[in-house]
Amino acid sequence: QSVLTQPPSVSAAPGQKVTISCSGSSSNIGNNYVSWYQQLPGTAPKLLIYDNNKRPSGIPDRFSGSKSGTSATLGITGLQTGDEADYYCGTWDSSLSASYVFGTGTKVTVL
Amino acid sequence: QVQLVQSGAEVKKPGASVKVSCKVSGYTLTELSMHWVRQAPGKGLEWMGGFDPEDGETIYAQKFQGRVTMTEDTSTDTAYMELSSLRSEDTAVYYCAATGTLEDWFDPWGQGTLVTVSS
Numbered sequence: 001q002s003v004l005t006q007p008p009s010v011s012a013a014p015g016q017k018v019t020i021s022c023s024g025s026s027s028n029i030g031n032n033y034v035s036w037y038q039q040l041p042g043t044a045p046k047l048l049i050y051d052n053n054k055r056p057s058g059i060p061d062r063f064s065g066s067k068s069g070t071s072a073t074l075g076i077t078g079l080q081t082g083d084e085a086d087y088y089c090g091t092w093d094s095s096l097s098a099s100y101v102f103g104t105g106t107k108v109t110v111l
Numbered sequence: 112q113v114q115l116v117q118s119g120a121e122v123k124k125p126g127a128s129v130k131v132s133c134k135v136s137g138y139t140l141t142e143l144s145m146h147w148v149r150q151a152p153g154k155g156l157e158w159m160g161g162f163d164p165e166d167g168e169t170i171y172a173q174k175f176q177g178r179v180t181m182t183e184d185t186s187t188d189t190a191y192m193e194l195s196s197l198r199s200e201d202t203a204v205y206y207c208a209a210t211g212t213l214e215d216w217f218d219p220w221g222q223g224t225l226v227t228v229s230s
Contacts (some may be wrong), residue, residue: 013131035215044221044222046219097170103155
């Protein structure tokens, strides 16, 4: 059972904007950097955002990340059909013993 | 550019062990910290463990301690994940994923290895 909570699904029309929330606690998001991963159907996850709001080379600026307190948010603007995927947040958790935790995952549907 | 290539799909019986490999190219394994993540059919991502460069040791998720072993062969730049006492709930795609020095994100990922546990 994941300690990071995301909405199961979000949807919007092409060209619109969606936001995905990731809620955690002081032992994870509150004191660590957050990453976001995109998983297209049938493929391995791919890094989308790291250190809360940084984009790796090749990731368009339509994708953005932010963090406030114990929550993080992924934003996707100018939604495209190719953005239909599952999105996961992730961070380290320092409760008990160090472990990496992923969010529950959010399915983005382009209407 | 770092690339991770994993071994092929496996079918195992309950109680058996499985060993999945992850070959690094573009970098040497010593320049990376390798982690393993699994994904059961239709489910989310689950971190299993990985190398902690601060301690120089491999750390495992509590759920898998005693049942998983992660090793590396630096002569071939290949990482391994062995899971023992397999049960049906271990049926999943297993991914290796790398982090660099002082990084806490996973990039890149291997293509995944499907492990099916069935009698």
